[in-house]
Each structure stands twice: as structure tokens, then as C-alpha cells.
Amino acid sequence: MKLIKLTAVSAAILGSTAAMAADPIVVVDDNDTVAYPVAAPAYQYNQDAGIIRNTTGAVVGTTKTIFNTAINPAAVSAEVGSLGYGANIAWSINETTELQAGWAGGDVADLFGGDFDVEDIEYDVDSDFSNPYLGVQMRPAANWFTVGAGVIVPDNDIDINANSKNGEYEIDNVKYDASEVGTLKGSVEHRNDLAPYLTVGFRPNISNNFGVFGEIGAAYLGDVNSSVSASGGTNAIEAENAVNAANRELENEDYLEWLPIVKLGATYRF
Template sequence: MKLIQLTAITAAVLASTAALAADPIIVVDGDEAVVYEAEPVAVAYEVQPAYAYNADAGVVRNTTGAVVGGTKTFFQTVTHPAAISAEVGSLGYGANIGWALNDKTELQAGWAGGDVADLFGGDFDANDVNYEVDSDFSNPYLGVQLRPMANWFTMGAGIIVPDNSFDVTANPNGGVYKVNGVKYNADDVGVLKGSMDHRNKLAPYATIGFRPNITNNFGLFGEIGAAYMGQTDANVTASKSGPVRVEDGVNPGGTVVPGLTPGQVANLAKNELEDKDWLEWLPIVKVGATYRF
């Protein structure tokens, strides 16, 4: 009977003191006292990482909670990007940083620029006048990369803040500049030089592309698309100031047109440049490499 009572008392005491398991438990049986040292109960919690790499999609998962979870986690997320990339293309040479919200959505901030005229041949035609081009590009941008199927296929959209300029020099053809269908003697006009700038201060863009992974950390990408830069403002000047001859098929050197000046020819060339819409939609073609953390 004593054994049963002792057992019952011990069980009750142990159960009622589970929350104080670190303290010793004393059970008295007659003149004898028995001390039981309770073992502390250890509860293990598995901490889930704020993000986990997805080798198939090539982005990180579960960062939405980190972004909106508080100031500390927001700072940690912003200062620990999902990826950095280097790129080259029609917008210039540059780089971007990406922050992934989930396995299908990644925010990007980047810049591309430099002299990229050689990437599209270094010259262009505005109607019948051929121009040599030197460019100075600066294109900071903010955008989002979507992976609608959570694989290598991507769709991008965002805003560019363009600060792009073009210096142009006209090339005479057969000793004449043909502007608006009229052939002006190049020796009388002199050198036609000018510049062009985009009117848009903000330019929306859209792309499609692919981003296959080479390893868990390294990948490649390619994108094609367009940015709406708007129309351009142009400025053209002529190096001569005397009278200008116009080719009429009668006189070998052309016929002098009274009152016609090289400056007027330059202004006609300026109007053609501004009417030219090849810069209104700037094509986006770029390739690059990505390192993912």
C-alpha cells in the first residue's frame, strides 16, 4: 500500500511541477526523504530561413515577409540582394541589382550607358542624308522581372530615366546633300553637324527574355524589347555662310538660288531629323551574366 501511495504522490507532484522542471522535487515517505532531480524539458524550434534558393527558377523564395516584416528585416533584405548582373546592349554597358519577392517576381535597379553608336553601325539615314553618329548614353532604370511559369522564361517592364545625346555629322553623297528631295551643293553648304536629344524624361519599357542557370550561383540572360523615348529635339549647323547652288540638271555645278543660305539648308536637315521616328521607339537588345546569392 505504501508503494502505491508513494507512486501516486510522486506522479502527482511531477505532473504539477512540469513548468518548474529545473527545480528539485522532494517526496517524503515516513522518516525518509527522497530527492528527484527533474530534467529540463528542451523544445526545439526549427528556424525557417528568410529566403531559400530555387535552383529551377533561379530566384529566391519567401522574401515578401522579409520585406514587409519590419524595419530590421527590410534593411537586411535591401542590403542583401538576390542577384547582381552585368549587361551590354542597345542601352549601353551597365549592371543591375535584383531583389526577389518570390520565385516569380524580382525587382531590379540598374544603369546602362556609354558610347553605343558602334553597336548599331555608327551611322543612320534620315531620308536621303547619311549621318555619322557619336552617342553618349545614360539610362538609369527601375523595373520588375516576372517569371510567369517560374522557369527560365522572363517578362520585364519598368521605367527608364534617359539622358541620351547623339552628335551627328552629315556625309555628302556625290558632292551634294539631298534634303527634302533637293540636291544642295556640299561645297557651298560646308559641313552639316548637329545633335539630337530625347524629349521624354521618363521612358516606359517592356521586354521578354530568358535566364537559364549555369550553376546554383551563376547564370546568363538575354532580353529583347523596346523603350518609348518619344520624339527628338535636333540642332543642325552649317560651316559655310555664302550662297548655295542647287543641282538642277542644267548647269554642271548647279544654279545659285537667290537668298538661299547654308543656314536654311541646315534648318531643313534639322526638320528631317526631328521627323525621323527611328529614335521614338528605341529597341532594347541586351545580354549579360548574373551572380545569385
């Protein structure tokens, strides 16, 4: 009988996901009463009585709790921003912390003007983003203010086309004749397969179920690999020099290692 009691109590300990109880919990088996310092799910542990009536039920009940939590998220959100258009699902860890899994992507260049400058040369951008992410959203002061952290798995296609000014490309303080060089275009790709991110924001509720949010931050994507090429020019040597200078300048531009995060969205809470 003592072996059965110990086995039952061990199962209750392994099955519980609550913190260890400060006071002993009394396990009642027939007419015997034994006190053990074990943890139990809140819905099965009576704080006043300090008793678990059925240790088998504690194990099964805990499994159901984990399963129900997994299939019943706390909220779903839609978003738009520098990562693209997307959505995420959140699971509540506690009153101030949620685990988020989401995806954002699409043609981000259309959202933000579709060009960027590197030193003295402007590039038109055509993009196709895919940014699945997993992170934690926290409310450190238990109010609207939020802090988010996590990791993005970027798979972003970024095509670029250089614009000439007054018939010239100025790259690394050297001017190249656009007719001799031809068209400069190519792509850039970040080297990191995983990009850690950090954001701050606000998440006010506008009703019992609906809320809005805004976030700003950045993700570190690492160094850039550039593959610019020239076509249609009249001077092959001049074109090669311009291509080498453009690739070198792009790969040395520090700010391209970072992806700014700016997003707005709406949330529905269950």
C-alpha cells in the same frame, strides 16, 4: 490588461508584412488565451499551433526582415547592349518576380556601327549615354522566359554629322550642293525625362549561382529636338535651307522616338 492586449495585437498587425491569416492566431498572455485574426511573419507564426508567443518580437522581427531584404539582394548582373555597358542589382519579391535597379551607358555608337539613315541622308553618330533604370523582371511561366517592364531616366548626348553623296546632300527629296552648304552637323535630344520600357527575354541558370540572359524590347523616349547647323559653305541661303530641311526631317522621323533595347549579360545569384 485588456488595453495592453489590444495594444500588443495592434502592433503585431502593423509590423507584419505577411498576408492576413485565414485562421485565427491565438495570442497567449499569462494564463489568458484570446483569438484574433491577425497576420504574422512566417518565422514567428507556427501554423500547427496557431500561436504568436511575443508580439513585441513580431514587430522587431518584421523590421529586421525588411532591412535584411534591402541590404541582401537576390542577384547582381553585368550587361552590354543598346543602352550601353552596365550592371544592375535585383531584389526578390517572390519566386517569379524581382525588382531591378541598374545603369547602362557609354559610347553606344561604337557598339553598333556609329551611323543611322534618315530618308536619303546618312549621319555619323558620336554618343555618350547614361541610362539609370528601375524595373520589374517577371517569369510568368516560372521558367527561363522573362518579361521586363519599368522606366529609364535617359541622359544621352547624341552628336551627328551628315555625310554627302556625290558632292550633294539629299534632304526631303531636294538636293543641295555640299560645297555651297558646307558641313552639316549638330545634335539630337529626346524630350521625355522618363522613358517607359518593355522587354522579353530568357534567363537560364548554368550553375547554382551563375546564369546568363538576353533581352529585346524598346523604350519610348518621345519626340526629338534637333539642332543641326552648317559651317564652311559658300552660299548662306542654300546652307540655311539645308539646315531647316535637315532639322525638320529629323524631328518628323517617327522611329527616332523609340530606343531599341537589345542586351546580353551574366548574373550571379546569392
